[in-house]
Amino acid sequence: MDCKRNENKTQTTTRKITSKVKKLYIETFGCQMNVKDSEHIIAELSDEYEITQNPENADLILLNTCSVREKPVQKLFSELGALNKKNPNAKFGVCGCTASHMGKEIIKRAPFVSFVLGARNVSRIKEALNTPKAVITDLDYDETTYVFKNTRKNPYKDFINIMVGCDKKCSYCIVPKTRGKELSIPMDLIIGQIEKLAAEGVKEITLLGQNVNNYGKRFSVSHPKVDFTDLLREVSKIDGIERIRFTSPHPLHADDRFLEEFANNPKICKHIHFPLQSGSTKLLKAMRRGYSKEWFLNRCEIIRQIPDVSITTDIIVGFPGESEEDFEETMDVLEKVRFEQIFSFVYSPRPLTEAADMPNQVDKQVAKERLYRLQKRHAEILDEIAKNQIGKIYKVLIEEPGMGKSDNFFTVKIPQKDKYLGEIVDVKITNANKHTLSGEVVK
Numbered sequence: 001m002d003c004k005r006n007e008n009k010t011q012t013t014t015r016k017i018t019s020k021v022k023k024l025y026i027e028t029f030g031c032q033m034n035v036k037d038s039e040h041i042i043a044e045l046s047d048e049y050e051i052t053q054n055p056e057n058a059d060l061i062l063l064n065t066c067s068v069r070e071k072p073v074q075k076l077f078s079e080l081g082a083l084n085k086k087n088p089n090a091k092f093g094v095c096g097c098t099a100s101h102m103g104k105e106i107i108k109r110a111p112f113v114s115f116v117l118g119a120r121n122v123s124r125i126k127e128a129l130n131t132p133k134a135v136i137t138d139l140d141y142d143e144t145t146y147v148f149k150n151t152r153k154n155p156y157k158d159f160i161n162i163m164v165g166c167d168k169k170c171s172y173c174i175v176p177k178t179r180g181k182e183l184s185i186p187m188d189l190i191i192g193q194i195e196k197l198a199a200e201g202v203k204e205i206t207l208l209g210q211n212v213n214n215y216g217k218r219f220s221v222s223h224p225k226v227d228f229t230d231l232l233r234e235v236s237k238i239d240g241i242e243r244i245r246f247t248s249p250h251p252l253h254a255d256d257r258f259l260e261e262f263a264n265n266p267k268i269c270k271h272i273h274f275p276l277q278s279g280s281t282k283l284l285k286a287m288r289r290g291y292s293k294e295w296f297l298n299r300c301e302i303i304r305q306i307p308d309v310s311i312t313t314d315i316i317v318g319f320p321g322e323s324e325e326d327f328e329e330t331m332d333v334l335e336k337v338r339f340e341q342i343f344s345f346v347y348s349p350r351p352l353t354e355a356a357d358m359p360n361q362v363d364k365q366v367a368k369e370r371l372y373r374l375q376k377r378h379a380e381i382l383d384e385i386a387k388n389q390i391g392k393i394y395k396v397l398i399e400e401p402g403m404g405k406s407d408n409f410f411t412v413k414i415p416q417k418d419k420y421l422g423e424i425v426d427v428k429i430t431n432a433n434k435h436t437l438s439g440e441v442v443k
Contacts, residue, residue: 024049025058025090027079030066032247033208034096036159037122038064041095043149044125055083060129061090065098067174069348073098080110093117093128100178101352104135120164120180123148139165139180142220147189150197156399156422157204157243158197162190162231166210167217168250169288170277171354172319172347175210184215186223191234198240203424204269204397205235206245213249213258228253229261236267242424243397243407248273252290254299263306270306271340271409274299275314279330283319286358293329300337308392310340310408317374318347318367320358327370331377338381340409346371382434389432393442396427406437413438 024045028038041062042051052058061083066072076098084092092113094106100118107113115128118137123146128134144164152158166175167182194205209215215228228249235244244267249258251274262268274296278284281292303309315330334342346367349356394406402417412427413436414420420441431438 022049022059023052023057024060024062025052025055026062026064028064029072029075030064030068030097032159032206033161033210034064034066034119036161036208037096037119038062039151039153040122040148041125043151044123045129046149046151055090056087058087058090060093061087062093062095065094065096067097067101067178067350069345070350071348073102076106077109080113084110084112088112091129095119095122095125097175097178100137100139101174103137107133107135119178139177141180142183144183144185144220145189147193150193152197152202154399155201156397157206158202159206159208160190160193160197161185161209162207162212162215163209167214168211168290171286171288171358172316172350174350174353177352179210182210182214182218184217184219184223186219186221187226187231187234190231191238194235194238194241198238201240201422203241203422204243204245205241206247207231207235208247211248211250211253212246213253229258232261232265232268236265242267244268245271245409248275250290251275251296251299256302259299259302262303269407269409270309271312271407272303272309273312273314274303276330276333277314277316278319278322278326279333280322280326281329283322283326286321287316287319287355293333297333297336304337308394308408310410311337312341312409313337313339313343315342315344315374316347317344317371318362318364320347320355320362321360322347322362322367322370331374334374334378334381338385339378340382340385342374342378344371344374344378379434386432386434386437389429389437391429393426393428394437394439395424397424398422411436414441416441 026038028034049060055061063076065076093115094113095117097119099116103116106116115134117125117128120139120141121136123143124136128136163184165180165182213228215231216226276296277287277289279293300311303311396404396406396412398404398420403413406412414427426442427439428442429437429439
C-alpha cells in the first residue's frame with residue numbers, strides 16, 4: 001500500500017466494552033493499515049482495558065503513528081504534549097511507523113512516554129506495556145501466523161491484512177525502514193478469517209497490504225505457490241462475501257492475469273487505487289517505481305474498458321529534480337486518466353531515504369504552486385465526472401443510516417435513514433457533487 005492520505009487528520013478509534021476497570025484512549029494517524037493495527041491493539045488489550053473517547057479519563061494513552069510525511073511526526077510530539085497536560089497521570093505509549101524509525105529518541109524527546117512499539121510488533125503490546133521504558137522495534141519480527149481477535153467497528157464490512165512489510169526501494173519512501181521486509185500471510189489463515197466474518201454477517205472485505213498484488217512472493221512458513229489472483233479467486237468462493245476490495249496494488253505488478261480477474265470477477269468491486277506518484281518517466285526512474293508513464297497509461301486504458309470503473313491515485317509534486325516539463329507530464333496523465341480521486345502532496349524529505357539527499361531539491365513555493373494547479377484542474381474534472389453520474393443506477397452497501405458506498409467507491413446518500421442498513425440496494429442517482437452522490441432506492 002503506498003501510504004498516503006489523512007496526514008493532517010487524527011482518527012480516534014473507539015470500541016465500547018463494558019465491565020472493565022482500566023480505560024484506554026487511542027489515536028490513529030495515517031493509512032488504513034494503521035487503523036487495522038489499532039484495532040489489533042485494542043483486541044490484545046480488551047481483557048484489561050475498555051475504550052474511552054475522553055483522554056482525561058484514560059489510564060493508558062496510545063498514539064499509533066505515521067511517518068510517511070513530515071507533518072505527522074511533528075504532530076506526534078505536539079499531540080503528546082497536549083495530552084500529557086490534560087492527563088499527566090496516564091501511561092503513554094507510542095506505536096506505529098514513527099515508533100519504528102525513531103525508537104528511543106521518542107522517549108528522549110518526551111520522557112513521560114512509557115514505551116515505544118514498532119509497526120512490525122503489534123502483537124507484543126502487552127510485553128511493551130509491562131516493561132518499563134520498553135523500545136520494541138524489531139523489523140524482522142514475524143507476525144504473519146499470529147491470529148488477532150476481531151474488533152471491527154462495522155458489522156457489514158471489515159479489513160484483512162494479507163501481508164506485512166515492503167520490499168520496494170522507492171527512493172522517497174520510509175515504509176521499508178518502518179515495516180520491514182515483505183512477508184505474505186498464509187492463505188489458509190486469511191480464508192479462515194474471512195469465513196468466520198462471513199458467518200457473522202460481514203458482506204464486504206478489503207484486503208490490505210503495501211503492494212497487495214505482489215502477494216505470495218515470500219512466506220515465513222512452507223506454503224504452496226500462489227499469487228494475488230489466486231487469493232482473489234479463493235476469497236470470492238466464500239459464501240456470504242458479496243464484495244471484495246483491496247488496497248493498494250502496485251502498477252508494476254498489474255499484469256494481464258490480475259487485470260482480467262479484476263474485470264471479470266463479479267464479486268470484486270470495480271474500484272482500483274493505482275498509485276501514479278509522477279507522470280514523468282524520468283522521475284519515476286529516480287523514484288525507483290519500476291514502471292514508465294507509458295506502462296501506467298496502458299494499464300489504465302485496459303482498466304477503463306470496465307463499465308463504470310473508478311480509478312484513484314497518489315501524486316507527489318515537487319520531487320527532487322522535477323522540472324516544469326516533468327510536472328506537465330503528470331498533468332497529461334491526469335487529463336488522460338481523469339481519476340475519480342487523487343491524494344496529492346508536496347514532496348516531503350524523510351530520514352533514511354535516498355531522495356532526502358538528492359540534489360536539485362525543488363523550491364517549496366514552486367512545488368506548492370504546482371500542487372495548486374494540479375488540485376484545481378482535478379476539481380474541475382470531478383465536477384465533470386459528477387454531472388455524468390445523474391441518472392445512473394449503482395449497487396450501494398448501506399453501511400450507516402442513510403449512507404453507503406457504491407461498487408465503484410462513490411459515497412452515496414439516500415433519504416431513508418431508518419431502512420436498508422446492511423443491505424446492498426440499487427440506487428438511482430438524482431443529485432451529484434464532487435464529493436457525494438444522492439439518490440433514490442429503486443430495489
